Amino acid sequence: MNRFKPFVVALLAGLLPFAPLFLNTYQVDVLNSIGLYALLALSLNLILGEAGLFNMGHAAFYAMGAYTAAILNTRYQIPILWTLPLSGLAAGLFALAVARPVVHLRGDYLLIVTIGVGEIVRIALVNDVFGITGGANGIFGISRPRLFGWVIRRPEEFFYLIWGFVALTIFLFLRLKQSRFGRALNYLREDEVAAEGSGINTAYYKLAAFGLGAAWAGMAGTLFAAKMTIISPESFSFWESVVLFMIVILGGAGSIPGVLLAAFLVVGLPELFREFAGARMLVFGLVMMVMMVIRPQGLLPTRGRRFSLAARVKETGR
Amino acid sequence: MEEFLQQLTNGLAVGGIYALIALGYTMVYGVLKLINFAHGDLFTYGAYLGLTLLTSLALTDRVGFALGVLVLVLMVMGLVAILGAILERAAYRPLRESPRLSAVVSALGASIFLQNTLMLIYGARFQVYPDDILPAATLDIFGLYVPLMRVLIVLASVAMMIALYLFIQKTRIGTAIRAAAIDQGAARLMGIDVNRVILLVFLLGPALGGAAGLMVGLYYGQVNFTMGWVYGMKAFTAAILGGIGNIPGAMVGGLLLGVIEALGAAYVSIAWKDAIAFCVLILILIVRPTGLLGERVADKI
Numbered sequence: 001m002n003r004f005k006p007f008v009v010a011l012l013a014g015l016l017p018f019a020p021l022f023l024n025t026y027q028v029d030v031l032n033s034i035g036l037y038a039l040l041a042l043s044l045n046l047i048l049g050e051a052g053l054f055n056m057g058h059a060a061f062y063a064m065g066a067y068t069a070a071i072l073n074t075r076y077q078i079p080i081l082w083t084l085p086l087s088g089l090a091a092g093l094f095a096l097a098v099a100r101p102v103v104h105l106r107g108d109y110l111l112i113v114t115i116g117v118g119e120i121v122r123i124a125l126v127n128d129v130f131g132i133t134g135g136a137n138g139i140f141g142i143s144r145p146r147l148f149g150w151v152i153r154r155p156e157e158f159f160y161l162i163w164g165f166v167a168l169t170i171f172l173f174l175r176l177k178q179s180r181f182g183r184a185l186n187y188l189r190e191d192e193v194a195a196e197g198s199g200i201n202t203a204y205y206k207l208a209a210f211g212l213g214a215a216w217a218g219m220a221g222t223l224f225a226a227k228m229t230i231i232s233p234e235s236f237s238f239w240e241s242v243v244l245f246m247i248v249i250l251g252g253a254g255s256i257p258g259v260l261l262a263a264f265l266v267v268g269l270p271e272l273f274r275e276f277a278g279a280r281m282l283v284f285g286l287v288m289m290v291m292m293v294i295r296p297q298g299l300l301p302t303r304g305r306r307f308s309l310a311a312r313v314k315e316t317g318r
Numbered sequence: 319m320e321e322f323l324q325q326l327t328n329g330l331a332v333g334g335i336y337a338l339i340a341l342g343y344t345m346v347y348g349v350l351k352l353i354n355f356a357h358g359d360l361f362t363y364g365a366y367l368g369l370t371l372l373t374s375l376a377l378t379d380r381v382g383f384a385l386g387v388l389v390l391v392l393m394v395m396g397l398v399a400i401l402g403a404i405l406e407r408a409a410y411r412p413l414r415e416s417p418r419l420s421a422v423v424s425a426l427g428a429s430i431f432l433q434n435t436l437m438l439i440y441g442a443r444f445q446v447y448p449d450d451i452l453p454a455a456t457l458d459i460f461g462l463y464v465p466l467m468r469v470l471i472v473l474a475s476v477a478m479m480i481a482l483y484l485f486i487q488k489t490r491i492g493t494a495i496r497a498a499a500i501d502q503g504a505a506r507l508m509g510i511d512v513n514r515v516i517l518l519v520f521l522l523g524p525a526l527g528g529a530a531g532l533m534v535g536l537y538y539g540q541v542n543f544t545m546g547w548v549y550g551m552k553a554f555t556a557a558i559l560g561g562i563g564n565i566p567g568a569m570v571g572g573l574l575l576g577v578i579e580a581l582g583a584a585y586v587s588i589a590w591k592d593a594i595a596f597c598v599l600i601l602i603l604i605v606r607p608t609g610l611l612g613e614r615v616a617d618k619i
Contacts, residue, residue: 054422101604108353108422112554113603116596119551123593238547242426249423282434288427292420293412 009257016163020156028155030271035162036224038263041247042169042256043216048245049254050182051209052189053103054111056241057118058217060098063125063236064091065218066225070139071132073225080226081145084219091218092211099210103203118241125233138232145226158227165223169216170256177256185209186254239281246284250291252298261300323462325584326577331468331537333576334475338530339553340560340568341482342402342523348499348563349519352418355425356405358550359432360524364398364531365541366436369445387536391474391529398528399521405432406520429547436543444540471533478526479569486565495519499563548592552579555599561609570611 020028040062047055068087072078078086102113128135145152145161152161176182184205187195196202225231247266251258270280291298339361346354371393380386409428413421455466486492497505498515506512534549535541556575560567575595583591602609 052419054419102600105603105607107418109603109607111422112353112551112558113600115551116599120593120596120600123590127587127589242430245426249419278438279434281430282438285427285429285431285434289409289424289431292416292424292427296416296420 020159025155028159030268032155032158032162034263034267035166036220037247037267038166038260039169039220040217040244041259041263042173043213043220044244045248045259047209047213048248051185051206053206053209054107055114056111056245057114058244059236059240060118060121061091061095061214061217062221063121064094065221066231067133069222069225070142070231073142074139079146080143084222087222088215088219092215095214096207096211099207103206118238122233122236136233138230140230142225142229162223173256246288250298252301255298255300255302258298258300325580327464327468329577329580330573331471332580333573334472335530335533336553336556336576337479337569337572338475338526339549340556340572342527343554344557344562344565344568345519345523349516352421356428356432357527358546359429360398360402361527361531361549362436362543362546363401364394364528365535366440367397368394368532368535369447369541373448391532394528394532395525399525402520402524403517406517433543433546444542447535447539449539467537471537483565552595555595558599558609559602561611564611567609567611
């Protein structure tokens with residue numbers, strides 16, 4: 001099984017760019033939403049999966065990015081893709097400001113606080129805070145993204161934009177996972193006290209995970225705003241946060257392939273079984289309960305990094 | 319002044335409801351150190367079961383208003399208590415020894431499951447309580463005209479809270495619950511059947527939550543399948559405000575939060591009403607995570 005894994009991954013990755021050639025517009029659109037959810041789940045994975053911080057207000061950061069992009073675009077006519085770094089920055093800074101006083105809270109308390117933050121943000125958007133969010137109707141008339149003079153309009157075109165960004169994200173996050181930073185986050189997740197004892201500045205790394213994850217969600221928000229051209233508070237409800245949380249837990253916290261697989265299952269499967277659409281959340285709830293009993297580590301859990309002693313001996317000569 | 323007092327009594331009624339729900343959170347947290355996310359949905363079940371029983375049995379027509387409502391409350395409490403026990407068996411007992419995250423996720427799953435079951439049964443729209451069941455009388459308290467229902471809710475919730483408090487403090491079973499909350503292992507060594515204590519907690523909490531659900535249905539006249547999580551979050555805030563795991567704390571926290579929210583909605587901004595509770599929650603967790611009446615706990619939160 002494990003011998004074939006690289007081939008399976010390579011095959012899937014190789015086939016995906018050709019998907020729009022074989023699928024109809026609706027199916028491509030479903031793939032686009034899967035891509036957006038995959039992006040968001042990957043960004044949440046950094047906070048929840050890698051660092052083990054229970055964040056159930058991820059939709060707030062997503063909303064922050066989407067609204068920053070939409071406001072900059074509709075009010076100041078900044079091209080939507082140019083707002084990408086700005087909305088990432090806005091969401092990241094917001095996350096830092098929010099997380100700073102609460103990040104020391106233990107597991108489920110942090111969960112509750114992040115739910116609260118998510119709700120406060122949503123209520124603020126509905127109430128047209130500062131008079132710039134358009135209230136319950138949201139913001140419309142966001143311009144189409146333009147890349148090297150090419151206006152991205154059709155779902156097939158968005159497919160390459162979104163999945164290109166997903167590919168970039170996977171590459172960067174895999175690198176991050178291997179880095180000193182990624183290892184520090186994992187140590188934090190496994191044993192906070194031991195991590196602190198080993199000289200890891202836990203508060204710093206927790207905040208960094210929050211900031212980075214939120215910034216990435218903010219950029220996903222920009223892509224969402226560009227795709228929809230209209231955004232409203234209801235797209236950023238508590239249930240979005242729950243679905244993202246579920247994708248990460250279902251896939252296996254900290255596992256990038258797992259999160260991708262879970263994004264396909266959670267977003268894609270309900271589209272296949274449209275006649276049972278009403279029972280979608282019911283099934284999700286049941287799956288969450290059953291999974292925790294039979295497979296709490298998720299569908300594709302990460303295996304710990306392995307360091308071969310032989311290789312080490314060869315390297316250092318000792 | 320008139321308006322202030324009206325808001326105050328309204329806040330007390332809503333606060334009594336929050337306090338009843340908060341007791342369920344705080345008792346489960348006390349014994350299991352688990353946030354029972356599905357508790358808010360059990361509350362919703364109380365409201366829906368109350369509606370169904372009210373309309374299908376027509377109790378108030380047969381035995382009169384006072385007795386009918388009393389029987390209804392008891393039936394709802396019993397049914398929701400059974401649901402709570404089933405929930406404990408199905409969602410939490412298999413995870414007793416698992417890491418905390420597993421139990422939290424299972425609790426969330428249970429919450430989503432319960433909520434959507436209700437939606438599939440009753441539909442997604444608001445369900446309306448019949449308005450001719452209750453006498454729309456108002457009570458004259460020193461010149462202040464207060465709806466009868468409001469007074470009844472305050473009295474009933476305070477009565478239930480006092481009954482629970484006496485049960486926990488004065489009876490042998492209550493002592494067992496307190497012992498299990500302090501140290502499960504030691505309680506087991508003292509011959510307390512901790513599994514039965516946990517089951518009992520999951521009967522008592524949901525019973526009170528179900529009664530609160532029925533009160534909301536009677537007070538506001540309409541119920542929705544998603545209302546459980548808003549009330550649940552607010553009740554949880556109340557539990558934290560009073561000090562989680564602390565039973566008098568949940569009562570004080572609930573009443574206080576209800577009053578803060580009612581006054582905030584009246585004098586600050588009605589549109590931000592739902593945000594007030596969440597702001598209180600965040601503030602209390604930053605400033606005093608042990609709550610108003612919480613004792614200092616050794617492990618850091």
